[in-house]
Structures are given as C-alpha cells and as structure tokens.
Amino acid sequence: MILEIVxxxxxxxxxxxILMGGFAYTMLLERRLLGFFQLRxxxxxxxxxxxxxxxxxxxxxxxxEDMMPAGADSFVYRLAPVIAGFAALSxxxxxxxxxxxxxxGLTISLDIANPSIGLLLAFALSSLGVYGIVLGGxxxxxKYSLLGGIRATAQIISYELAMGLSVMGVLLxxxxxxxxxxxxxxxxxxxxWLPQIVPFLIFxxxxxxxxxxxxxxxxxxxxxxxxxYHTEYSGMRFALYYVAEYIxxxxxxxxxxxxxxxxxxxxxxxxxxxxxxxxxxxxxxVFVWIRATLPRFRYDKLMSFGWKILLPIAFLYFVGTxxxxxxxL
Amino acid sequence: MVGIFIIxxxxxxxAVSVVVLRQPVHSALALIGVTIGxxxxxxxxxxxxxxxxxxxxxxxxxxxxxxxxxTLLTAGKEEMEAEDTLPGQRWAxxxxxxxxxxxxxxxxxxxxxxxxxxxxxxxxxxLHDLGHQLWGPYFVMxxxxxxxxxxxxxxxxxxxxxxTVNYKSRLDLPSGVSLVDAEQEGKK
Numbered sequence: 001m002i003l004e005i006v007x008x009x010x011x012x013x014x015x016x017x018i019l020m021g022g023f024a025y026t027m028l029l030e031r032r033l034l035g036f037f038q039l040r041x042x043x044x045x046x047x048x049x050x051x052x053x054x055x056x057x058x059x060x061x062x063x064x065e066d067m068m069p070a071g072a073d074s075f076v077y078r079l080a081p082v083i084a085g086f087a088a089l090s091x092x093x094x095x096x097x098x099x100x101x102x103x104x105g106l107t108i109s110l111d112i113a114n115p116s117i118g119l120l121l122a123f124a125l126s127s128l129g130v131y132g133i134v135l136g137g138x139x140x141x142x143k144y145s146l147l148g149g150i151r152a153t154a155q156i157i158s159y160e161l162a163m164g165l166s167v168m169g170v171l172l173x174x175x176x177x178x179x180x181x182x183x184x185x186x187x188x189x190x191x192x193w194l195p196q197i198v199p200f201l202i203f204x205x206x207x208x209x210x211x212x213x214x215x216x217x218x219x220x221x222x223x224x225x226x227x228x229y230h231t232e233y234s235g236m237r238f239a240l241y242y243v244a245e246y247i248x249x250x251x252x253x254x255x256x257x258x259x260x261x262x263x264x265x266x267x268x269x270x271x272x273x274x275x276x277x278x279x280x281x282x283x284x285x286v287f288v289w290i291r292a293t294l295p296r297f298r299y300d301k302l303m304s305f306g307w308k309i310l311l312p313i314a315f316l317y318f319v320g321t322x323x324x325x326x327x328x329l
Numbered sequence: 330m331v332g333i334f335i336i337x338x339x340x341x342x343x344a345v346s347v348v349v350l351r352q353p354v355h356s357a358l359a360l361i362g363v364t365i366g367x368x369x370x371x372x373x374x375x376x377x378x379x380x381x382x383x384x385x386x387x388x389x390x391x392x393x394x395x396x397x398x399x400t401l402l403t404a405g406k407e408e409m410e411a412e413d414t415l416p417g418q419r420w421a422x423x424x425x426x427x428x429x430x431x432x433x434x435x436x437x438x439x440x441x442x443x444x445x446x447x448x449x450x451x452x453x454x455x456l457h458d459l460g461h462q463l464w465g466p467y468f469v470m471x472x473x474x475x476x477x478x479x480x481x482x483x484x485x486x487x488x489x490x491x492x493t494v495n496y497k498s499r500l501d502l503p504s505g506v507s508l509v510d511a512e513q514e515g516k517k
Contacts, residue, residue, distance in 0.1 A: 127389030138400040
C-alpha cells in the first residue's frame with residue numbers, strides 16, 4: 001500500500017518534470033525550427049546550440065515585475081492562469097507513455113491513472129482549459145483581452161464538437177474508451193490512422209484550433225488584438241499561459257499518437273517509451289511546420305469551416321464507421 | 330464518507346455564492362464549482378461515466394456558454410445592485426429555503442428509503458452499464474428525448490434563419506444600376 005503510494009507520487013513528480021522540461025525544449029525547438037523555416041538561425045547564443053535559452057527565458061520571466069491593471073478583477077485575474085495551467089497538466093495523467101514495466105516485483109503502468117473512461121476524462125479535463133482564457137480576458141478589463149477571450153470561447157466550443165465526433169470512430173473500432181486498451185487494440189488491428197484517416201485529419205485540425213495555434217490563433221491575433229487574452233499579463237502569470245499553450249500542444253500530440261499511431265507500439269529494437277516520445281516529437285514538428293506555413297484564418301471562415309465542413313464530415317464518417325463495425329456494411 | 334461531507338459543504342458554499350455574489354462572473358464561477366463538485370460525488374459513487382459526462386456537458390460546454398454571455402454583457406460595467414421590485418422577497422426566499430431544506434432533512438432522517446442501504450451494482454453509471462440500460466430497456470425513452478432535442482435544434486434554426494431581404498429595394502438603387510455595381514462603388 002505504502003509502496004504503491006510512493007510509486008504514484010514519484011510518477012506524478014516525474015510526469016510534471018517531463019512536461020515542464022518538455023515545455024521548455026518544445027518552445028526552443030519551435031523557435032529554432034521557425035528560424036530555419038524563415039531562413040534564419042533562431043536563438044543559438046545561450047549555451048551550445050541555444051540549449052540554455054529556456055533557462056535564460058525562465059529567469060527573465062521570474063524577475064519581471066508582475067503587474068495588474070487597476071480596473072482588473074484581482075481574484076479572477078490571479079485564478080485564470082492557474083486554471084489554464086492545471087487543465088493543461090492534468091490531461092496527461094491518463095495518457096500511457098509506454099507499456100507497463102516490471103520493477104522490484106511491481107508492475108508499474110506508465111500513466112498516473114488508468115480509468116476505463118480515460119479518453120473521455122482527457123476530453124473533460126482539456127475542456128476546462130478554455131476557462132483560463134475567457135476568465136483571463138474578462139478579468140483584465142481590457143477590450144482587446146475581452147475580445148480575445150470571447151473569440152477563444154466561441155472557437156473552442158465549436159471545434160470541440162468536431163473533435164469529439166472524430167474520436168468516436170476510434171472508440172468504436174477498439175470497443176473501449178480506455179487509452180491503454182485503445183493502444184492494445186491497435187496492436188491487434190493495426191494502427192488506426194489508415195482506417196480512420198478522415199477523423200485523424202479532423203482531429204489534427206481541431207487540435208490546432210483547441211491549442212489556439214496558427215492558423216487558428218485568433219484569440220491572440222496580434223494584428224488586431226495586441227496579444228488577445230493575455231495582453232495585460234506579465235511575469236510568471238504570462239509565462240503560465242505560455243506553459244499551458246505548449247503543454248497543450250504536447251498533450252494533443254500525445255493524444256494523436258495514442259489514438260491514431262499506436263501509442264508506444266513499435267519495432268522492438270527500441271524500448272516502447274522511446275517510440276512514444278519519437279512519435280510525439282514528430283507530431284510536434286508537424287504542429288510547428290503548419291504554424292510556419294499557413295497564414296491566419298479570417299474569423300467568419302473559421303466558424304463556417306468548423307460548423308459546416310468539419311462537423312458534418314466527422315459525423316458522416318462516424319456513422320459510416322458505426323455501420324462498418326456493427327456489420328451492417 | 331468524509332469525502333462526501335467535504336464535497337457537500339463545498340457545493341453548498343458554491344450554491345449559496347451563486348445567489349449571493351454581486352458580480353455575475355463570480356456567480357458563474359461558483360456554479361462551475363458546484364457542477365464539478367457534483368461530478369466528484371459521482372466519482373465517489375464510482376459512476377465514472379456519469380461524472381465525466383457531467384464535466385464535459387455542464388462544466389465544459391453549458392457553463393462556457395453562460396460565461397460567454399455574461400462576460401459579453403458585463404464587460405466594463407460597474408457592479409450595481411438592482412432595485413428590489415418585490416420588497417421582502419429576500420427574507421421570504423431564505424425562510425422558504427430553510428423550511429423546505431429542514432423538512433427534507435427531517436423526512437430523510439426519520440424515514441430512510443430502503444434503497445439507500447442496498448448496495449449499487451458494481452458497474453453502476455459506467456460506460457457499458459449505462460449504454461446497455463439506454464439502448465436496452467430505456468430505448469423508447471432515449472429515442473423520445475432524442476426526437477425532442479432534435480425538435481429544439483430545428484426550432485432554433487428556423488427561428489434564427491436570416492430574413493430574406495430584397496437588398497435591391499432596400500438600397501434604393503436608381504434604375505439601371507445593378508447590385509454588383511453598387512457593391513463595387515462602395516468598396517472604392
């Protein structure tokens with residue numbers, strides 16, 4: 001019993017450490033890659049190849065003055081970044097990083113919790129992240145922040161529907177909502193990205209929209225809204241929004257890998273956890289690639305794309321998958 | 330058991346705050362707290378699917394829409410007390426609430442229903458159990474609710490359909506000028 005609790009605490013600390021480290025180096029990776037995409041070098045001065053840049057950034061953020069606008073709602077203003085950070089970090093608790101390992105006579109599964117409804121829990125927790133954005137935008141009492149927050153709400157609500165429908169096919173094919181079960185089902189049936197190619201693409205698009213990244217970064221469109229919902233934030237609170245955004249990206253990459261690319265599965269010359277991280281890094285690279293390639297959507301186009309194109313296609317494919325799995329087709 | 334009491338107290342505080350707090354956004358936040366508390370109660374009952382559905386539907390969707398409207402309407406406005414149009418309604422509300430709550434508590438304490446003491450089935454509120462229930466004995470009710478919701482959705486669409494306006498007559502275009510010309514004129 002005590003040993004189990006110790007293992008759990010160690011796993012939680014490890015997960016947070018991995019995610020925070022992952023955040024720092026995902027950000028560096030993105031800045032370097034964006035540099036290369038734009039024919040420049042990116043940050044390469046601090047340490048070899050810029051490897052110490054995240055530490056310099058963190059120091060800078062911590063030493064900055066933390067300001068709050070005079071008209072701001074102080075309680076909600078302080079609460080909002082915390083909600084964003086919590087929602088981003090908590091989702092990863094249900095994502096399995098690798099096959100269960102055997103250590104000291106214990107079988108340790110590489111996730112914090114393995115509930116039978118893991119996928120739905122991931123959705124529930126990540127759906128709370130929007131509060132961080134809309135509350136931050138409202139509490140700043142700044143019209144640009146407010147507009148950013150309101151845009152984020154409408155966008156995330158709209159794209160969540162298509163996202164939810166796009167994973168239904170995976171659920172139907174694997175007969176379980178447990179993420180480990182989904183990975184094991186892919187071991188038996190082959191990775192789901194091919195039979196579920198349309199939902200995979202829809203999930204990818206909605207994942208970008210849910211993390212507010214280009215081309216769906218209208219909540220923080222700097223050409224119209226200064227910085228959107230985090231205009232008034234500075235110092236560590238601002239940093240917390242950044243942490244949330246990048247960890248959300250890592251989480252969505254993890255979900256894409258788990259749902260469509262067989263999670264930790266791979267040839268046996270590398271351990272499963274390495275396969276998992278390789279796949280996640282590839283997914284993150286695609287996120288960065290898309291950011292470097294595509295310009296921002298217009299807001300009405302974004303809405304009609306979500307409601308009139310993604311949602312019906314996801315629904316049709318879901319009905320088709322249901323017919324196929326149940327043997328009607 | 331201790332968990333149930335802690336969550337219950339938190340939910341009660343949240344529920345009272347929804348009514349008492351002046352700032353609508355704070356009330357909405359308290360309401361979110363109550364829905365999450367309810368989800369936790371489901372978790373304690375091991376009704377995992379119900380709990381997650383509660384969070385996804387209420388905290389993740391409905392309350393977001395609430396906040397959307399509330400933030401849009403209250404932005405930049407000073408907090409102010411609406412005038413009491415019905416004198417004494419506050420006290421009447423408090424007293425009625427207390428009486429009803431106490432009455433319910435007394436009834437439950439003196440006549441505990443038999444079902445409270447029987448154990449729930451192991452898979453109560455889980456994904457498979459709920460699915461079998463809904464698509465088995467309760468299928469007719471499920472179809473009825475689905476039909477009702479569909480009616481609601483179609484009703485919203487019909488009520489909000491854009492008016493078919495005759496733009497030409499509204500713009501009072503001089504004869505011989507087409508709408509396209511007028512549009513291009515406007516752009517210049």
